[in-house]
Amino acid sequence: MKYNLYNTLLVVCFFLVSFANSQSVINLNAEEFKALLLTESSVLLDVRTPEETSSGQLENASTINFYDSDFESKLRLIQKNKSVFVYCRSGSRSSKAAKLLIELGQYKVFNLNGGIGAWRKSGFQVTKPSDLQDDSIQSLTTTEFKSLLQTNKLVLADFHTQWCVPCKNLVPIIEELEIEFVESTTFLRIDVDSSKALSDAYEVVAVPTLLLFKNTELIWSNTGFMNKEELRSVLLQYR
Numbered sequence: 001m002k003y004n005l006y007n008t009l010l011v012v013c014f015f016l017v018s019f020a021n022s023q024s025v026i027n028l029n030a031e032e033f034k035a036l037l038l039t040e041s042s043v044l045l046d047v048r049t050p051e052e053t054s055s056g057q058l059e060n061a062s063t064i065n066f067y068d069s070d071f072e073s074k075l076r077l078i079q080k081n082k083s084v085f086v087y088c089r090s091g092s093r094s095s096k097a098a099k100l101l102i103e104l105g106q107y108k109v110f111n112l113n114g115g116i117g118a119w120r121k122s123g124f125q126v127t128k129p130s131d132l133q134d135d136s137i138q139s140l141t142t143t144e145f146k147s148l149l150q151t152n153k154l155v156l157a158d159f160h161t162q163w164c165v166p167c168k169n170l171v172p173i174i175e176e177l178e179i180e181f182v183e184s185t186t187f188l189r190i191d192v193d194s195s196k197a198l199s200d201a202y203e204v205v206a207v208p209t210l211l212l213f214k215n216t217e218l219i220w221s222n223t224g225f226m227n228k229e230e231l232r233s234v235l236l237q238y239r
Contacts, residue, residue, distance in 0.1 A: 023102060024102065025095070025098040025099055025102060025109050025110070025111050026108075026109070026110050026111070027095075027110075027111045027113050028110055028111065028112060028113060029113050029114070029118065029122075030112065030113075030114065030118045030119045030121070030122040030124060031122060033085065033087075033110065033112045033119070034119075034122075034124060036085075036110060037085050037110075040083045040085070040108075041082065041083070042082055042083040042084065042085055043062060043078055043079070043082045043083070043084045043085070043165075043166075044058055044060055044061045044062065044084075044085045044165075045061065045062050045063075045064065045078070045084055045085065045086045045087070045097070046058065046061040046062070046063045046064075046086075046087060046088070046116075047063075047064055047065070047066040047071075047086060047087070047088050047093050047094055047097045048063070048065070048066070048088050048089055048093070048116075049065050049066075049067065050063075050065065052089060053129050054129065056116075056126035056127065056128065057116070057126055057127065057128075057129055058087065058116070058119065058126060058127070059125075059126075059127045060165050061087075061129075061165065062078075062163055062164050062165045062166075063129065063163050064163055066088065066093040066096075066097060070193070071097075072100065072104075073196075074161070074163065074193065075097070075100060075101055075104055076104055076205070077161065077164070077192060077205070077206055077207045078101070078106065078206065078207075079206040079223060079224060080105055080106060080107055080206065081107050082106075082107060083107060083108040083109070083110065084098075084101055084106055084107075084108070084109045084110070085110045085112070086098050086101070086109065086110070086111055086112070087111070087112035087115050087116055087119070088115045088116070089115045089116060089117060090114060090115040090117055091111065091112065091113050091114050091115045091118075092115075094111050094112060094115060095111050098110075098111040130165070130168060132168045132171060133162055133168075133171075134160070134162065134167075134168075134171045134189055136189050137160070137162065137189045137190070137191045138188065138189060138190055138191060138195075139190075139191050139194040139195050140188075140190055140195050140198050141195075141197065141198060142197055142198045142201045145157070145188075145190075145198050146216070148186070148188060149213050149216045150216065151186055153184055153185055153186045154181075154184060154185040154186070154212060154213065154214055154235070154238060154239065155185070155186045155187075155188060155212070155213040155214075156174075156185055156186070156187050156188070156210060156211075156212050156213075156235070157188045157190055157202075157210070157211045157212075157213070158170065158174055158187065158188065158189045158190065158208060158209075158210055159190045159192050159195075159199060159202075159204045159207060159208065159209040159210070159211070160189065160190070160191070160192065160207045160208040160209075161191065161192050161193050161207050162191070162193075164207045164208065166207075166208055166224065166225040167207055167208045169225060170208055170225060170226070173226075173227070173228045173231065174187060174189065176228065177228065177231060177232060177235065180232070181235055181239070184235075184239045185235060185239070192204060192207055202218075205223075206223050206224075208223070208224065208225065209221065209222070209223045210222045210223075210226070210231070212234065212235075212238060214238060219238060220234060220238065222234075
């Protein structure tokens with residue numbers, strides 16, 4: 001299905017202006033969703049089941065199963081200053097998820113009318129879900145974590161989840177820096193979903209969150225993705 005890119009961009013600009021002071025969900029057709037997604041610094045969220053996502057999803061989509069018992073607590077971990085573009089199979093679950101995101105204080109939320117079915121019908125591509133996982137992610141109690149801080153090295157704690165795409169993108173970066181800074185820094189990768197008490201103790205409210213400790217004291221923090229050189233500079237600064 002062909003569409004006029006110029007007209008779509010005009011619609012996108014209208015949505016951006018009209019949404020500036022709004023706290024409601026904006027429903028978009030597939031063409032509008034795609035065009036606006038390209039202009040936003042955002043989180044793309046697929047709320048379908050694992051069985052559904054295995055058949056294909058939008059590229060770089062984070063995945064949270066709408067039917068998970070901890071669905072709401074996972075939504076809370078999305079950075080509030082990010083726009084969220086949410087979709088499901090046909091638009092019903094994503095519409096409910098979008099409304100919940102607004103209630104939880106999300107900055108901006110866009111819902112794909114007709115879901116991935118409408119996306120495919122418009123001729124847009126889907127991709128296989130990423131199989132990148134962090135095999136070194138840990139579940140830690142607060143006591144266990146504080147014990148690991150008892151070291152002469154710096155300790156970089158990476159609080160993340162297995163469903164968050166920015167978290168997944170940090171995995172190879174952390175692994176490379178772990179080798180480079182093996183003499184000066186201990187790296188801990190912590191599963192926020194299964195380390196809730198620890199995450200609450202250090203006020204981790206979004207993923208990924210990086211916390212750097214020296215002599216058990218928190219000396220630096222960051223929420224959101226960082227590239228290798230940015231994170232490397234931080235470690236060199238405090239080493």
